[in-house]
Amino acid sequence: MVSRRCRIAVFFLVMFLAASNARKIKQYKPCKELVLYFHDVIYNGNNKDNATSAIVAAPQEANLTILAGHFHFGNIAVFDDPITLDNNFYSKPVGRAQGMYMYDSKKTFTAWLGFSFLLNSTHHQGSINFIGADPIMVKTRDISVVSGTGDFFMHRGIATIMTDAYESEVYFRLRVDIKFYECW
Amino acid sequence: MVSRRCRIAVFFLVMFLAASNARKIKQYKPCKELVLYFHDVIYNGNNKDNATSAIVAAPQEANLTILAGHFHFGNIAVFDDPITLDNNFYSKPVGRAQGMYMYDSKKTFTAWLGFSFLLNSTHHQGSINFIGADPIMVKTRDISVVSGTGDFFMHRGIATIMTDAYESEVYFRLRVDIKFYECW
Amino acid sequence: MVSRRCRIAVFFLVMFLAASNARKIKQYKPCKELVLYFHDVIYNGNNKDNATSAIVAAPQEANLTILAGHFHFGNIAVFDDPITLDNNFYSKPVGRAQGMYMYDSKKTFTAWLGFSFLLNSTHHQGSINFIGADPIMVKTRDISVVSGTGDFFMHRGIATIMTDAYESEVYFRLRVDIKFYECW
Numbered sequence: 001m002v003s004r005r006c007r008i009a010v011f012f013l014v015m016f017l018a019a020s021n022a023r024k025i026k027q028y029k030p031c032k033e034l035v036l037y038f039h040d041v042i043y044n045g046n047n048k049d050n051a052t053s054a055i056v057a058a059p060q061e062a063n064l065t066i067l068a069g070h071f072h073f074g075n076i077a078v079f080d081d082p083i084t085l086d087n088n089f090y091s092k093p094v095g096r097a098q099g100m101y102m103y104d105s106k107k108t109f110t111a112w113l114g115f116s117f118l119l120n121s122t123h124h125q126g127s128i129n130f131i132g133a134d135p136i137m138v139k140t141r142d143i144s145v146v147s148g149t150g151d152f153f154m155h156r157g158i159a160t161i162m163t164d165a166y167e168s169e170v171y172f173r174l175r176v177d178i179k180f181y182e183c184w
Numbered sequence: 185m186v187s188r189r190c191r192i193a194v195f196f197l198v199m200f201l202a203a204s205n206a207r208k209i210k211q212y213k214p215c216k217e218l219v220l221y222f223h224d225v226i227y228n229g230n231n232k233d234n235a236t237s238a239i240v241a242a243p244q245e246a247n248l249t250i251l252a253g254h255f256h257f258g259n260i261a262v263f264d265d266p267i268t269l270d271n272n273f274y275s276k277p278v279g280r281a282q283g284m285y286m287y288d289s290k291k292t293f294t295a296w297l298g299f300s301f302l303l304n305s306t307h308h309q310g311s312i313n314f315i316g317a318d319p320i321m322v323k324t325r326d327i328s329v330v331s332g333t334g335d336f337f338m339h340r341g342i343a344t345i346m347t348d349a350y351e352s353e354v355y356f357r358l359r360v361d362i363k364f365y366e367c368w
Numbered sequence: 369m370v371s372r373r374c375r376i377a378v379f380f381l382v383m384f385l386a387a388s389n390a391r392k393i394k395q396y397k398p399c400k401e402l403v404l405y406f407h408d409v410i411y412n413g414n415n416k417d418n419a420t421s422a423i424v425a426a427p428q429e430a431n432l433t434i435l436a437g438h439f440h441f442g443n444i445a446v447f448d449d450p451i452t453l454d455n456n457f458y459s460k461p462v463g464r465a466q467g468m469y470m471y472d473s474k475k476t477f478t479a480w481l482g483f484s485f486l487l488n489s490t491h492h493q494g495s496i497n498f499i500g501a502d503p504i505m506v507k508t509r510d511i512s513v514v515s516g517t518g519d520f521f522m523h524r525g526i527a528t529i530m531t532d533a534y535e536s537e538v539y540f541r542l543r544v545d546i547k548f549y550e551c552w
Binding site for chain 3: 240262264282283298302311313315330332333334337338368
């Protein structure tokens with residue numbers, strides 16, 4: 001009887017441990033999920049007031065309003081884009097996406113991203129930091145969520161990016177599915 | 185008696201586990217803390233020898249010595265700033281802060297940061313890597329400590345940045361309170 | 369006897385726990401290792417077809433084909449370099465290294481790196497994201513592996529970089545020893 005109780009105690013303890021360590025072992029269920037959209041309006045020399053991003057660096061012979069040849073290789077753009085809960089550019093923003101992207105291929109459109117989401121709404125307060133390669137022509141691309149602050153204190157995860165819409169080379173709307181696998 | 189001993193053993197085991205997993209569950213006490221200052225002297229065309237940072241990219245019509253209009257939107261600066269233990273610019277540096285910041289708003293002063301602390305003193309050897317958004321006009325801002333090397337091998341945490349002093353648009357002194365929540 | 373069994377159960381449980389938490393406590397054995405090479409051919413104004421990287425930003429008075437004085441301080445280069453399994457430039461690439469480096473010292477050659485490895489071979493599918501300071505003149509330098517996707521989902525670790533070969537200021541070959549300490 002005594003032995004049995006002890007075994008039961010040990011059994012539940014093992015279960016508890018297995019549960020608490022589960023994320024490290026096999027199956028990765030997100031501990032938190034968010035779907036957000038952000039809207040990038042690139043400065044083209046004529047849209048100073050509406051533009052939310054600008055090319056600020058480019059290789060020799062390129063200039064800062066027209067994208068460089070060779071798939072814009074080397075262009076760096078800095079952005080401050082509104083974030084919305086749905087895909088409507090005119091929806092009330094819940095935060096800003098701030099940072100940079102740089103085009104980094106001569107053979108196709110690919111970019112490297114370093115940016116943050118600063119969320120400031122009734123639902124979410126805090127920042128989420130992203131880096132990673134974005135092979136733009138692929139339908140869904142995964143980048144890394146490396147950390148966060150506020151509601152996203154120390155969180156880590158994966159963000160899946162989709163180009164939801166674009167208009168010529170001036171407007172891009174991106175859908176971001178954020179899955180956190182390490183929550184605190 | 186036997187049963188009691190077993191229960192006690194299990195009890196202490198549970199306590200030990202609770203303690204070792206505490207950081208994941210609720211209360212986040214830093215496992216390591218550092219307070220450091222760094223000093224940024226921006227190149228303005230006339231201070232080549234003293235400058236520790238320079239604007240290297242800017243949108244069209246801006247130039248590389250005077251900050252761009254619209255809250256410097258798009259300016260990227262590269263820096264190599266001395267780190268000190270106190271707020272005195274002339275204190276012996278304990279390392280260098282190296283990396284970049286970019287101004288990324290047309291409506292206020294905000295920046296996006298990507299940089300490292302390289303510490304080389306009797307107290308600390310190693311690097312600490314930071315990224316995150318810095319809403320400069322807010323008194324204290326949190327960015328992410330995403331990893332480190334040497335004494336800070338694989339560490340993660342949060343860095344709280346405060347603008348400790350500034351002189352016109354040439355000198356900035358930043359205080360950084362680093363709290364590591366994941367130590368190795 | 370009963371007590372003994374219980375003690376044994378508890379003992380093995382403690383051992384199991386000690387093992388599962390080992391990486392946090394003392395000895396850090398990598399859970400995965402990779403050795404890769406990447407090859408950077410810098411655009412110098414005359415090698416447009418072969419170049420895999422280009423200087424896209426520089427401080428005032430520098431230009432975008434000749435590296436800036438003062439150890440290239442402030443130059444930002446964007447790259448899309450082939451990755452190979454051995455040190456032969458002509459080996460079949462297993463992926464691309466994409467991102468940027470910026471020279472950030474006036475007194476020596478040091479750089480700050482932000483880039484990704486995109487691996488696409490029979491052995492490895494996925495991306496690995498790196499940031500960190502690179503004191504180029506030191507034989508081996510450690511930067512941080514902050515996360516990954518695909519085969520490297522959520523991985524973290526340290527990458528040790530060595531300059532394996534270089535030719536004037538146009539070609540650099542880097543050897544990267546990646547050690548993951550957090551695998552999923």
